[in-house]
């Protein structure tokens with residue numbers, strides 16, 4: 610089992626879109642995959658069809674409140690074969706910091722809570738670096754960093770890399786950066802091409818070859834509550850996330866060889 614946190618301290622950079630579509634691509638390839646949604650906005654859960662407004666199910670929030678020894682009862686099947694989700698809900702934000710203050714350190718997730726039956730466990734992180742995000746980083750194997758191909762996004766990347774360094778020093782010395790990839794890449798604009806070039810010059814080996822272009826089909830797939838590979842498999846966004854997922858698997862394989 611390999612665990613990966615998708616991380617960027619900024620909101621709106623494509624974390625949720627990426628984590629759901631990578632999880633979808635892994636499951637589509639037959640890899641048993643779990644997505645743990647750490648964002649109270651619950652967008653990854655909704656992207657996978659787990660919407661608290663229209664159905665009743667247990668969430669990560671219940672898991673924390675119950676102080677359950679196992680996470681199995683809180684993990685939900687999705688409509689997609691081999692893809693499960695430990696969903697989030699807005700109540701998570703009310704409870705979490707409060708409970709975290711009461712409990713020393715505030716880390717509720719432990720490695721034993723990550724079921725070994727999954728080949729991949731992916732965490733979607735919230736836009737702010739609260740203790741839930743640090744909790745995931747403390748037990749994960751890898752960090753995966755999406756970066757918008759705009760100059761302003763480069764500051765966010767520096768901040769994210771600093772966060773990873775801090776986690777390595779204090780919480781998880783074994784945490785590795787799996788890689789960085791460009792998102793919302795508009796290949797028609799000079800700025801986007803320049804930023805991608807700059808990222809490749811600065812972070813060479815960490816950069817994935819695949820960048821995710823701007824693609825409205827990704828937004829449509831979100832609205833349809835499906836990973837794009839199940840909605841419009843021939844769309845550019847689906848092909849790019851499949852290519853990125855292939856690169857991710859290859860890196861993990863050579864890292865663990």
Ligand SMILES: Nc1ncnc2c1ncn2[C@@H]1O[C@H](COP(=O)(O)OP(=O)(O)O)[C@@H](O)[C@H]1O
Nearest residue numbers: 620621622623624625626793822823824827828
């Ligand atoms: N490659 C893309 N092309 C078009 N829209 C995208 C793309 N990636 C993300 N979006 C849209 O941008 C917004 C922010 O993306 P999201 O994945 O929610 O970011 P984050 O989780 O980092 O806040 C969403 O409305 C999403 O549908």
Ligand SMILES: [Mg+2]
Nearest residue numbers: 624625648652
């Ligand atoms: Mg998000």
